[in-house]
Amino acid sequence: MRTAKLLILVVGIIGLALVATSFERRTVGAQQSKASGGSDRLVVQLCDGETKLEIADARAGEVLPPEKAREVARRMMAAYAEQQAKQVSKWTARDRLTWEREQKRVIEEGYKLFHDWRALGGTIGISCDMCHPDAAATHPETYPKFQTQLKRVATLRDMINWCIENPMKGKPLPPDDPRMIALEAYITSTRKGVPLEPGKH
Numbered sequence: 001m002r003t004a005k006l007l008i009l010v011v012g013i014i015g016l017a018l019v020a021t022s023f024e025r026r027t028v029g030a031q032q033s034k035a036s037g038g039s040d041r042l043v044v045q046l047c048d049g050e051t052k053l054e055i056a057d058a059r060a061g062e063v064l065p066p067e068k069a070r071e072v073a074r075r076m077m078a079a080y081a082e083q084q085a086k087q088v089s090k091w092t093a094r095d096r097l098t099w100e101r102e103q104k105r106v107i108e109e110g111y112k113l114f115h116d117w118r119a120l121g122g123t124i125g126i127s128c129d130m131c132h133p134d135a136a137a138t139h140p141e142t143y144p145k146f147q148t149q150l151k152r153v154a155t156l157r158d159m160i161n162w163c164i165e166n167p168m169k170g171k172p173l174p175p176d177d178p179r180m181i182a183l184e185a186y187i188t189s190t191r192k193g194v195p196l197e198p199g200k201h
Contacts, residue, residue, distance in 0.1 A: 044072060046080045048087075053079060103185070110186025113179055120179065122168035128183075131167060135190040142200040156184055 042058035045051070053076055058064060064072060113119050114135065117127040132138050140156050147154040149162055160183055161172035173180040 044076060046076050046083070048080060048083055051079055051083050106182050106185045107189045108186075109178075110182035110184070110189075113183055114186055117168055117170075120164055120168065120173075121170035122164070124169045126168050128163065128168075131163075135187045138187050139191070139200070140184070140188045141191050141194045141196050142198060145199045145201065156187065160184070160187075 040060050042055040042060050042062055042064075044053045044055065046053070053072070055064075055072060058068070058072075114128040114132075117125060120128070128135075138156075138159075143156040143159070144153050146152065147159060147162075149166075150158060154162075157173075157175060157180055160180065164170045165172055
């Protein structure tokens with residue numbers, strides 16, 4: 001009798017679990033269908049981060065053949081150009097002021113970091129400006145280029161990290177670290193107007 005009750009209880013628990021799982025799958029499926037507008041067509045997002053193109057004859061997750069991919073890219077860029085033409089007229093003086101203010105703020109932060117070995121994790125008291133006063137001899141306009149220290153083609157941020165690791169005896173910054181972005185903004189700002197010459201030594 002006791003065994004029978006235990007068996008009934010176990011079967012009941014398993015049954016409830018199966019019902020819950022089934023319900024969860026239906027709910028997730030409904031949410032996914034709703035999120036995609038009930039369509040399983042391939043949707044491509046444009047460079048502006050807002051405009052989207054639904055490709056009528058391609059399914060989500062499908063790899064497009066080269067000719068089709070080029071056609072989709074052409075349509076994307078045409079739509080992007082159209083959006084940009086509309087957007088320019090929407091930009092206000094306030095928008096431009098915001099952009100300039102943010103750019104200036106990040107450059108100023110980069111300037112401070114360039115002169116502060118502690119903020120960059122240096123361990124021996126040497127800061128960027130001691131070797132590169134006013135960002136001299138950093139030549140951001142020449143990257144990417146082959147660097148003998150790294151024995152490969154490097155970007156400006158690769159060399160920033162090389163300097164942090166070697167002369168400053170610190171740890172490299174992740175590529176998306178706000179300090180890296182600020183340093184790049186400051187260093188590049190000091191060469192405003194200088195022509196780009198990637199690879200120049």
